[in-house]
Amino acid sequence: MAVVLEFNNRGETFMAYVDIVTVLALLQFIVFGMQVGRARGKYGVQAPAVTGNEIFERHFRVQQNTLEQLIVFLPGLYLFAHYFNPLWGAGLGVIYLIGRQVYSASYVKDPKTRSAGFGLTFLPTVVLIVGALIGAAIHLAKS
Amino acid sequence: MAVVLEFNNRGETFMAYVDIVTVLALLQFIVFGMQVGRARGKYGVQAPAVTGNEIFERHFRVQQNTLEQLIVFLPGLYLFAHYFNPLWGAGLGVIYLIGRQVYSASYVKDPKTRSAGFGLTFLPTVVLIVGALIGAAIHLAKS
Amino acid sequence: MAVVLEFNNRGETFMAYVDIVTVLALLQFIVFGMQVGRARGKYGVQAPAVTGNEIFERHFRVQQNTLEQLIVFLPGLYLFAHYFNPLWGAGLGVIYLIGRQVYSASYVKDPKTRSAGFGLTFLPTVVLIVGALIGAAIHLAKS
Numbered sequence: 490m491a492v493v494l495e496f497n498n499r500g501e502t503f504m505a506y507v508d509i510v511t512v513l514a515l516l517q518f519i520v521f522g523m524q525v526g527r528a529r530g531k532y533g534v535q536a537p538a539v540t541g542n543e544i545f546e547r548h549f550r551v552q553q554n555t556l557e558q559l560i561v562f563l564p565g566l567y568l569f570a571h572y573f574n575p576l577w578g579a580g581l582g583v584i585y586l587i588g589r590q591v592y593s594a595s596y597v598k599d600p601k602t603r604s605a606g607f608g609l610t611f612l613p614t615v616v617l618i619v620g621a622l623i624g625a626a627i628h629l630a631k632s
Numbered sequence: 633m634a635v636v637l638e639f640n641n642r643g644e645t646f647m648a649y650v651d652i653v654t655v656l657a658l659l660q661f662i663v664f665g666m667q668v669g670r671a672r673g674k675y676g677v678q679a680p681a682v683t684g685n686e687i688f689e690r691h692f693r694v695q696q697n698t699l700e701q702l703i704v705f706l707p708g709l710y711l712f713a714h715y716f717n718p719l720w721g722a723g724l725g726v727i728y729l730i731g732r733q734v735y736s737a738s739y740v741k742d743p744k745t746r747s748a749g750f751g752l753t754f755l756p757t758v759v760l761i762v763g764a765l766i767g768a769a770i771h772l773a774k775s
Numbered sequence: 776m777a778v779v780l781e782f783n784n785r786g787e788t789f790m791a792y793v794d795i796v797t798v799l800a801l802l803q804f805i806v807f808g809m810q811v812g813r814a815r816g817k818y819g820v821q822a823p824a825v826t827g828n829e830i831f832e833r834h835f836r837v838q839q840n841t842l843e844q845l846i847v848f849l850p851g852l853y854l855f856a857h858y859f860n861p862l863w864g865a866g867l868g869v870i871y872l873i874g875r876q877v878y879s880a881s882y883v884k885d886p887k888t889r890s891a892g893f894g895l896t897f898l899p900t901v902v903l904i905v906g907a908l909i910g911a912a913i914h915l916a917k918s
Contacts, residue, residue, distance in 0.1 A: 502918045505911040508854055512908040515847045519901075522843060536886040537832040546680040552843070557665060557695070559846050560702050561658045568651050600679040615662075622655040625648040632645045689823040700808060700838070703845050704801045711794055743822040758805075765798040768791040775788045 503575035507566060510582035517589055518559060521552040524593075547600060551593045558589070558610050565617030572624020581613040588613070646718035650709060653725035660732055661702060664695040667736075690743060694736045701732070701753050708760030715767020724756040731756070789861035793852060796868035803875055804845060807838040810879075833886060837879045844875070844896050851903030858910020867899040874899070 525548045528534070532542035539549055562585055570578040588609025596603040668691045671677070675685035682692055705728055713721040731752025739746040811834045814820070818828035825835055848871055856864040874895025882889040 502915070505914045505918075508858075508907060508911040509915075511850055511854065512904050512911070515850060515904050518843075518847065536882075536889070537829065537836040539836075540683070540826070543680065550680040550682075556843060556846055557661075557699060560699055560706075561661065563846075563850060564654055564658060564706060568654065572651075596679075603679070618655050618658050621651060625651040625655070628648045629645070629652075632648075683826070686823070693823040693825075700804075700842060703842055703849075704804065707797055707801060707849060711797065715794075739823075746822070761798050761801050764794060768794040768798070771791045772788070772795075775791075 503579070504570065506579035507570045507575045507582070510579045510586070511563060511566065513586055514559065514562065514582065514589075517586060518552070518555050521548070521555055521593060524548050525552050544597070547597045550600075551596050554592070554596075554607075555589060558585075558614060561618060562610070562614045565614055565621055568621030569617040569624070571621075572628065573620055578617065581617055584613045585610050646722070647713065649722035650713045650718045650725070653722045653729070654706060654709065656729055657702065657705065657725065657732075660729060661695070661698050664691075664698055664736060667691050668695050687740070690740045693743075694739050697735070697739075697750075698732060701728075701757060704761060705753070705757045708757055708764055711764030712760040712767070715764055715771065721760065724760055727756045728753045789865070790856065792865035793856045793861045793868070796865045796872070797849060797852065799872055800845065800848065800868065800875075803872060804838070804841050807834075807841055807879060810834050811838050830883070833883045836886075837882050840878070840882075840893075841875060844871075844900060847904060848896070848900045851900055851907055854907030855903040855910070857907075858914065859906055864903065867903055870899045871896050 525545075528542075528545040528548040529536070532545045534541050534545045540546060562582075566578050566582055569581070588606055588611075590606075591609055592603055592606025595606050668688075671685075671688040671691040672679070675688045677684050677688045683689060705725075709721050709725055712724070731749055731754075733749075734752055735746055735749025738749050811831075814828075814831040814834040815822070818831045820827050820831045826832060848868075852864050852868055855867070874892055874897075876892075877895055878889055878892025881892050
């Protein structure tokens, strides 16, 4: 922990890395959304329906699950960067980004194989929010 | 209003309480997600399907509705903390957390009884964002 | 770009406009959610079901798609305001707000006509996050 805390507060410049990871995660989510739109056309699933074709549903679930991950990942990323270190946060974010690509590819091919990619996004996210919780608690204990 | 504004800007340390409430709300959401996963196995709802078993669908709707609440609650919490007071914001956040637990338990038991828990999360959230709106308007009027 | 960058850092007061746009976007989302609730009663779609009536499903999809937009729009708005200019960010946010109203009205009337309103929210959002990416990259290049 001491090592992590030492790195703290070099902050401002390194925050740009955190912001870049955020934008990349949002662009990735937009691409997943475009793949849902394309699958809608390709497999003839007319809005407002979101069921009726298995491949469409896989693309749709990838996008929806990514939305569920983002609402945890983004606050976790900024709180971790604030209490510990922006660079380490950005690094965990890169693992998240790779994990989501693996998740998307494996889910669309075969939903049964989605666990590895899910874990690769879920675990860094848990590290971010648990790290943030510990950081906030240390901050209160010191004040 | 004056009393609330007076409290303003003790801020930095008290923000840690806001951050802790945020992490707790995210952990609560993760637990709801795990309950969806468990229900998927228990009631034999194979991905990518999200329908087919009533109890699974209840767990799924609890998680999805919580996602809809979080996207309003989190920005509202930080804006309210910024314009008014972090401690009051964190206190409203604790009501939100309790409300969500009530919502989850009652929805899974019987969806018709979900109103009380829903209100207990919806009302503090509305106070947060309306408070933020008033705070931002006061800020502009003074500048 | 130079003109935009010049405007930078007048910031603090103008951030209140960004915050007001945020609250308006959240209130708009809440109204969409209320319309889903009303459609649930009107067309007899009992929770936890989210299918079974075409008009209900249109309202539900408007709300869900708005959730998907918000998770990108809100971080994009604040990052753009940070790296470029809060007023320009707020202005793009107003286009987003109008676009969502058009999207909602047209989707409920006829899902096939939803493209214009979708574009009016999607395009300002893309400008915000791509602007943020460029701003963060410039910041790193200068540091």
